[in-house]
Amino acid sequence: MSAEERRESVVRAAITEFARSGYNGTSTEAIARRVGVSQPYLFRLFPNKEAIFLAASRRCLEDTNRVFESASEGLEGDEALHAMAGAYQKLIAEDPEKLHMQMQMCVAVASAEAAGDHAFGESVRADWLDLWDTVHLALGADVKETTTFLAYGMLINTLLSLGFPPGNRVWSGVYDSARPAGD
Amino acid sequence: MSAEERRESVVRAAITEFARSGYNGTSTEAIARRVGVSQPYLFRLFPNKEAIFLAASRRCLEDTNRVFESASEGLEGDEALHAMAGAYQKLIAEDPEKLHMQMQMCVAVASAEAAGDHAFGESVRADWLDLWDTVHLALGADVKETTTFLAYGMLINTLLSLGFPPGNRVWSGVYDSARPAGD
DNA sequence: CGAGAAAGCTATTGGCCACTCACTAACTTT
DNA sequence: AAAGTTAGTGAGTGGCCAATAGCTTTCTCG
Numbered sequence: 489m490s491a492e493e494r495r496e497s498v499v500r501a502a503i504t505e506f507a508r509s510g511y512n513g514t515s516t517e518a519i520a521r522r523v524g525v526s527q528p529y530l531f532r533l534f535p536n537k538e539a540i541f542l543a544a545s546r547r548c549l550e551d552t553n554r555v556f557e558s559a560s561e562g563l564e565g566d567e568a569l570h571a572m573a574g575a576y577q578k579l580i581a582e583d584p585e586k587l588h589m590q591m592q593m594c595v596a597v598a599s600a601e602a603a604g605d606h607a608f609g610e611s612v613r614a615d616w617l618d619l620w621d622t623v624h625l626a627l628g629a630d631v632k633e634t635t636t637f638l639a640y641g642m643l644i645n646t647l648l649s650l651g652f653p654p655g656n657r658v659w660s661g662v663y664d665s666a667r668p669a670g671d
Numbered sequence: 672m673s674a675e676e677r678r679e680s681v682v683r684a685a686i687t688e689f690a691r692s693g694y695n696g697t698s699t700e701a702i703a704r705r706v707g708v709s710q711p712y713l714f715r716l717f718p719n720k721e722a723i724f725l726a727a728s729r730r731c732l733e734d735t736n737r738v739f740e741s742a743s744e745g746l747e748g749d750e751a752l753h754a755m756a757g758a759y760q761k762l763i764a765e766d767p768e769k770l771h772m773q774m775q776m777c778v779a780v781a782s783a784e785a786a787g788d789h790a791f792g793e794s795v796r797a798d799w800l801d802l803w804d805t806v807h808l809a810l811g812a813d814v815k816e817t818t819t820f821l822a823y824g825m826l827i828n829t830l831l832s833l834g835f836p837p838g839n840r841v842w843s844g845v846y847d848s849a850r851p852a853g854d
Numbered sequence: 855c856g857a858g859a860a861a862g863c864t865a866t867t868g869g870c871c872a873c874t875c876a877c878t879a880a881c882t883t884t
Numbered sequence: 885a886a887a888g889t890t891a892g893t894g895a896g897t898g899g900c901c902a903a904t905a906g907c908t909t910t911c912t913c914g
Contacts, residue, residue, distance in 0.1 A: 489891080490890090490891090491890080491891075494891085508782065508785045509695075509782050509785075509786075510693060510694075510695060510778055510782060511693075511695075511696070512692075512693060512694075512695030512696040513694070513695040513782060515870080515871060515872085516871075516872065516873085517870095517871075517872095525891095525892075525893095526892065526893050526894080527871095527872090527873095528873075528874075528875090528892090528893075528894085528895095529891080529892055529893075530873095531872085531873060531874080532891080532892080536872080536873080537872065537873090588778075588781055591774070591777055591778050591781065592778055594774055594829055594832040594833060595693055595771070595774050595775055595778055595832060597832060597833050597834060598771050598774065598832040598833075598834070599691065599692050599693060599696060601834045602691045602692075603692075606834075609833065609834045612833060613833055613834065613835060616833060616841075617840075617841070620840070620841055631843050631844040632844050634844060635823075635826070635843070635844025635845060636819070636822070636844070638826055639819070639822040639823045639825065639826035640818075640822045642822065642825040642826045642828070642829045643818070643821055643822035643825045643826075645825070645829075646777055646825045646828075649777040649778060649780060649781040650777060650780050650781075650792065650795060650796055650799060651780060651781070651784045651789075651792045651796065652796060657800075657803070658799075658800070658803055660814050660818070661814040661815050661817060661818025661819070662818060672861080673860090673861090674860080674861075677861085677862095698900080698901060698902085699901075699902065699903090700900095700901075700902095708862075708863095709862070709863055709864080710901090710902085710903095711862090711863075711864085711865095711902095711903075711904075711905095712861080712862055712863075713902095714902080714903060714904080715861080715862080719902080719903080720902065720903090
């Protein structure tokens with residue numbers, strides 16, 4: 489397998505592991521095991537652990553961006569909104585790790601900034617802005633709509649991270665089309 | 672100093688340290704140093720590191736709950752909403768670590784649940800429900816209002832964690848009264 | 855004062871983990 | 885077939901960290 493292909497599978501494995509246990513809670517060995525490769529070899533493919541985390545973070549935001557882009561393609565206004573909400577629900581149901589990874593990314597950026605490392609945050613913010621713009625465009629460049637949509641998304645992320653089961657009253661005010669299934 | 676008073680200062684120090692570096696990124700020695708006490712002594716005050724994190728998490732949610740309760744006291748409807756939004760802004764400005772701790776708490780619960788430990792999540796969910804009820808009551812038991820308020824709160828947490836400076840376009844749709852100062 | 859309890863410390867240990875080094879095996883090119 | 889490159893490994897290493905054991909100091913109260 490070529491180095492590039494290996495890097496690709498490392499990124500996928502890293503998303504799974506980092507989503508579950510966070511940056512500091514994930515050992516490079518856990519990632520290597522999931523890839524099916526020796527742990528030292530990761531350091532031939534990436535300069536260090538941070539680089540793996542960054543690659544996983546970026547991939548995750550790009551994927552989410554793509555989900556919104558393709559869901560809203562050709563639609564506008566309320567139709568685009570519901571299409572994106574539905575797509576998000578589907579993402580949550582099929583790929584909850586992406587969402588957990590996003591949370592891990594947030595706290596990792598906060599920690600990095602606190603430690604004086606701004607490069608990581610810079611990169612993540614750029615990707616997040618892309619996401620913001622995608623939503624903004626799809627919702628007819630209405631700032632209020634965009635903000636509310638993303639706000640609901642963040643609430644959903646939070647409630648899911650905290651493990652509130654579908655049916656709990658905290659879900660009662662969330663758009664049906666974006667709620668986790670099962671309620 | 673009595674053990675109870677020490678525990679109190681440990682909780683405060685723990686909030687600062689865990690907020691900055693997360694559960695796995697924070698050493699018990701960092702907490703002990705901040706308290707001004709030897710590292711092993713922490714384990715006389717708390718059974719283990721997890722218990723310290725749990726205490727810090729609960730404290731943090733209780734404090735936020737109290738902020739909303741006292742801000743909305745005697746008010747209702749839009750007045751209560753703006754009072755709470757303003758109080759949240761003040762909390763953010765004066766005590767950003769509380770907010771970072773909340774994010775850390777979220778991902779810690781997610782990790783604990785994934786690892787099969789549901790006790791921690793149970794406790795945090797109970798405290799979060801208290802918070803939900805406080806907001807719900809203050810906003811006249813309007814589910815939609817409550818959800819939107821909390822959703823905006825979560826968006827603000829996320830954007831602050833990611834380090835978006837005041838003035839960035841991602842803030843443009845956030846209620847003025849809840850935005851970070853400086854814009 | 856004296857004794858017990860509570861507060862607090864030093865020293866240590868066993869385990870984990872990011873990262874390095876030096877090597878092998880297979881494939882490619884000349 | 886010689887020379888070189890690329891994928892990959894096994895065996896460490898130094899450092900950190902949660903938790904324990906056992907000791908000293910300080911307070912309290914009869």
